[in-house]
Amino acid sequence: MIEVKAMMVGVVIRVDAGPGTEVAEDQPIVTLESMKMELPVPAPRPGRVREIRVQVGDVVQEGDVVALLEDEAG
Amino acid sequence: MSEWQEKLDELNTKKERYRQMGGPERVARQHAMGKLTARERLDLLLDPGSFVEIGLLAHHQSQHPDLKDKFTPADGVITGYGTIDGRRVCVAAYDFTVLGGSMGEVGEGKVARLREMALRWGVPMIWLLDSAGARIQEFTGSQFAKAGDLFREQVIMSGVVPQVAALMGHCAAGTAYIPALADFVPMVKGRSSMALGGPHLVKAAVGEDVDVNELGGSKVHCEISGCADLEVEDDEACIRAIREFLSYLPSNNREQPPVIPCDDPPDRYIDDMTSVVPTNPRKVYDMRQVIRRIVDHGHFFEIKPRWARNIVVGFARLEGRPVGIVANQPLYLGGVLDVDAADKAARFIMLCDAFNVPLLFLQDIPGFLVGTKVERQGIIRHGAKMLYAVSEATVPKVTVIVRKAYGAGYFVMCGRGYEPDLLVAWPTAEISVMGPEGATNIIYRKEIAAAEDPDKVWAERTAEFRKLIDPYIAAGYGYIDDVIDPGDTRKVVIQGFRMAATKKVQRPWKKHGVMPV
Structure with a gap:
C-alpha cells in the first residue's frame, strides 16, 4: 500500500481519481489549489486507488496523506 | 604426450577451474535470488568476444584461519576491459558467489590496476557491485590504516572519464561510497541496496532494527535520498541502462560525445x-x-x-x-x-x-x-x-x-x-x-493599506503590473x-x-x- 501525500499546503479543489480507479504513474489523484496554481497530487507509481482521505474544500498540509494506492505488490 | 601438451593442459584446467566462480551450488543460489552471475553480467554488458580479463588467476593470499583453506577464484572480482558499441571500457564485476563478493586485498589490487588503466587510456570505468563490502578477515584491526585510496582515486578520475557504479546486490560500507562518487548509479529494484552501515552494524551502533531494503533499498535511494539515479527492474535492464547512459558521453573529457545517424528531420514542425x-x-x-x-x-x-x-x-x-x-x-x-x-x-x-x-x-x-x-x-x-x-x-x-x-x-x-x-x-x-500578486503586495503595500477599498486597489494594481509581464x-x-x-x-x-x-x-x-x- 502506498500513501499518497500532499507535497505542499493547499485546498482540495477536485478528486480526479476516485476509489477503484486504476491510475498510471503521474496521473492526478486529487487536485489542490496552491501557489495560485491547480496542483495535482499525482500517483507516485501505477496502481489502484483504494481510498481517498480528503474532500473538496479541505485544507491539507504538506505530508498529509490524501489517498491510499494499492500497487502491484498489494 | 609432449611436455608442451602437459603445460597447456595444466593452463586450460586451471583457467577453467577459476572460471567456475564460487562453484555450481553458489551459482545456482545466485540465480535463485533472481540475479545473474558476474560473468553473465559481463557477457550482456560488453560486445560479444570483446572481453579481455585481467587477473583471472588471482586468489587471496591471507593466512587468516578463516580463509587459509578457502579458494577465491579471481579473488571475488572479475576485472578487465572490452567494448560497448565498439567503444572501450574498463569493468570490475564483483562476484557474489565468492565469499559474498567481499573486497579482499588481492581483488582490490586488481581493481586499482584497472582504475589506473581507465584513467591512462581515457576510457569509462564501470563497477558492477554485488558485494558484502570489505573482507573483514583481511583488514583486521589497524591494518586498516592503509585502506581508502580507491575513493581518492575516484575523485581524481571524476570529470576525466565517465564512472558508472551499478548496484546489483546488497552492498554496504566500502561499496556504498563507490556509487557516491560515480556519475551514474542504477539500482536493481528490490534486489540491491547500499548503506554506510548494514543492518547488523546499525543494530550494534544505534540500536535500530531495520531491514536492508528499508535502510538503503532502491526505493530509498531513487525516491528519497537521491543517492541513486535510476531504479531498474532486473539485471538485464540494469545493463541496458548502463549501455545507454554511456552512449550519450564521450570516452573522456577531451573527446566530443558520439553522434549517431538520425532520420528525424531537424526542422520538423511540432503540430500538437x-x-x-x-x-x-x-x-x-x-x-x-x-x-x-x-x-x-x-x-x-x-x-x-x-x-x-x-x-x-x-x-x-x-x-x-x-x-x-x-x-x-x-x-x-x-x-x-x-x-x-x-x-x-x-x-x-x-x-x-x-x-x-x-x-x-x-x-x-x-x-x-x-x-x-x-x-x-x-x-x-x-x-x-x-x-x-x-x-x-x-x-x-x-x-x-x-x-x-x-x-x-x-x-x-x-x-x-x-x-x-x-x-x-x-x-x-x-x-x-516576481508574479503580479507578490509584486503588488510589496510595491503598493502602503497605498493598499490606506485605501478605502483595499481589495479594489489591489486588483487594479495587480492588473497593471500584469501588463508589464x-x-x-x-x-x-x-x-x-x-x-x-x-x-x-x-x-x-x-x-x-x-x-x-x-x-x-x-x-x-x-x-x-x-x-x-
Whole structure:
C-alpha cells in the first residue's frame, strides 16, 4: 500500500481519481489549489486507488496523506 | 604426450577451474535470488568476444584461519576491459558467489590496476557491485590504516572519464561510497541496496532494527535520498541502462560525445505542441511531453525520474547529437525549485559540462520555494549550487522560456545573465522578478493599506503590473533573442546548437572555485 501525500499546503479543489480507479504513474489523484496554481497530487507509481482521505474544500498540509494506492505488490 | 601438451593442459584446467566462480551450488543460489552471475553480467554488458580479463588467476593470499583453506577464484572480482558499441571500457564485476563478493586485498589490487588503466587510456570505468563490502578477515584491526585510496582515486578520475557504479546486490560500507562518487548509479529494484552501515552494524551502533531494503533499498535511494539515479527492474535492464547512459558521453573529457545517424528531420514542425501546454498559468502539464516532442524520435533518457520530481533532467539527442536537458516540471509542485531539485539540476549540469554535452534549458519556473522550512534547509546555499553550475558550464547552452520565468528561478535556468548561446520565449512566456500578486503586495503595500477599498486597489494594481509581464517587452529591449511559435521549438534549438558548436570560453586562471555545498 502506498500513501499518497500532499507535497505542499493547499485546498482540495477536485478528486480526479476516485476509489477503484486504476491510475498510471503521474496521473492526478486529487487536485489542490496552491501557489495560485491547480496542483495535482499525482500517483507516485501505477496502481489502484483504494481510498481517498480528503474532500473538496479541505485544507491539507504538506505530508498529509490524501489517498491510499494499492500497487502491484498489494 | 609432449611436455608442451602437459603445460597447456595444466593452463586450460586451471583457467577453467577459476572460471567456475564460487562453484555450481553458489551459482545456482545466485540465480535463485533472481540475479545473474558476474560473468553473465559481463557477457550482456560488453560486445560479444570483446572481453579481455585481467587477473583471472588471482586468489587471496591471507593466512587468516578463516580463509587459509578457502579458494577465491579471481579473488571475488572479475576485472578487465572490452567494448560497448565498439567503444572501450574498463569493468570490475564483483562476484557474489565468492565469499559474498567481499573486497579482499588481492581483488582490490586488481581493481586499482584497472582504475589506473581507465584513467591512462581515457576510457569509462564501470563497477558492477554485488558485494558484502570489505573482507573483514583481511583488514583486521589497524591494518586498516592503509585502506581508502580507491575513493581518492575516484575523485581524481571524476570529470576525466565517465564512472558508472551499478548496484546489483546488497552492498554496504566500502561499496556504498563507490556509487557516491560515480556519475551514474542504477539500482536493481528490490534486489540491491547500499548503506554506510548494514543492518547488523546499525543494530550494534544505534540500536535500530531495520531491514536492508528499508535502510538503503532502491526505493530509498531513487525516491528519497537521491543517492541513486535510476531504479531498474532486473539485471538485464540494469545493463541496458548502463549501455545507454554511456552512449550519450564521450570516452573522456577531451573527446566530443558520439553522434549517431538520425532520420528525424531537424526542422520538423511540432503540430500538437500547443495541445500539451495550457496558456492558463494556473493549469499544469507534464513537461516530459514537451521534451519528447522536441528531441529525436521522442526518446528521452531521464535521470533520477522519481527524486525531486519538480525538475526533470536527462539525456536525449538532437539530429543525432547528445544533449542534456534541464526542465522545470509543473506537474510536481508547480515546478517550483526546492533544495533537492536544485541539487539534482546542479549535479546534472556539472556532469554534462565535464563531458562536453550541450545543455538545453526549458523554463516554466514560478521561482524558488520560500518559507521557514526551506530557509532552514538552506535553500540559499542549495540554490547557489545551481547558480554555480550553470555559470561554470561552458558547453553550448540554449534556453527556451515556455511559460513562467520568475525571479532567481529564471537565473538558475540559464537566463540572459548566464550566457545562453540562444535565448527564446514562447508567446506564453512570463518573465519577471516576481508574479503580479507578490509584486503588488510589496510595491503598493502602503497605498493598499490606506485605501478605502483595499481589495479594489489591489486588483487594479495587480492588473497593471500584469501588463508589464510580456515577452514582447523583453524582446523589444533585445534581452531575449526571439519569441517563437512553439511548433518550431525543435528547429530553433537545433539551429542554436549548430551555431554554438564551435564555442570556446576562456575563464580567468584559478585552482578551482569554492562551490557552495
